[in-house]
Structure formats: structure tokens, C-alpha cells
Amino acid sequence: MKILVLSDVESKYYWDFFSKDKFEGIDIIVSCGDLNSEYLSFLVTLTNLPVIYVCGNHDYKYEEKPPEGCFCIEDEIFEYKGVRFLGLGGSMLYDGRGIQFTEKEMKSRV
Numbered sequence: 222m223k224i225l226v227l228s229d230v231e232s233k234y235y236w237d238f239f240s241k242d243k244f245e246g247i248d249i250i251v252s253c254g255d256l257n258s259e260y261l262s263f264l265v266t267l268t269n270l271p272v273i274y275v276c277g278n279h280d281y282k283y284e285e286k287p288p289e290g291c292f293c294i295e296d297e298i299f300e301y302k303g304v305r306f307l308g309l310g311g312s313m314l315y316d317g318r319g320i321q322f323t324e325k326e327m328k329s330r331v
Contacts, residue, residue, distance in 0.1 A: 261288035275310030
């Protein structure tokens with residue numbers, strides 16, 4: 222299985238210079254957080270690939286406007302073509318702001 226994993230930075234390589242050829246052979250797109258919901262909706266629409274995501278430590282906006290056509294796997298197990306993905310978004314606690322968890326909280330989520 223070929224997986225495209227994205228996080229934090231929206232690549233102009235995909236956003237501004239889209240070509241379906243760049244996604245040839247990719248089976249699924251996984252967003253590990255902190256990407257604009259419009260960016261993820263754009264990818265699912267133009268590639269026709271499944272897009273799964275978790276919230277990054279700065280993704281408050283997903284509650285109000287989740288990415289359209291994408292699957293949130295936060296605190297869930299998602300299986301695709303025999304491969305299991307565990308969705309644990311956010312980050313380890315480092316400054317107390319955003320979606321952050323202590324080590325104990327992360328362990329309890331698993």
C-alpha cells in the first residue's frame with residue numbers, strides 16, 4: 222500500500238500546481254494535523270482518494286468546519302485494505318496551549 226502522509230505545512234506542490242499524475246499509485250492520504258480544512262477537502266475532491274485525518278495541536282477550527290469528504294479517525298481505529306490506522310491527534314504537553322495531552326492522558330487514549 223502506498224500512503225501519502227501530510228502534516229503542518231500545505232505544500233504548493235499539491236495546492237498551486239495540482240496534477241493528478243502526482244498521486245498515481247497512492248492508495249490513501251493521511252493527515253497528521255494542522256492543515257487547513259479546505260486543503261484536505263481540495264485533495265479528496267481532486268484525487269478521489271480516501272483522506273483520513275486527526276486533529277493537530279492547533280486544529281480548533283475542525284470543530285466548526287471539518288474537512289468535507291474526509292474521515293476523522295480521532296480516538297478510533299480505521300481499517301483500509303487490511304491496514305489499521307489508529308487516530309491519536311493533538312500533541313504531547315509542551316506549553317499548555319492547544320490540543321495537548323500529558324503522557325498519562327495519551328496512554329489512556331491508547
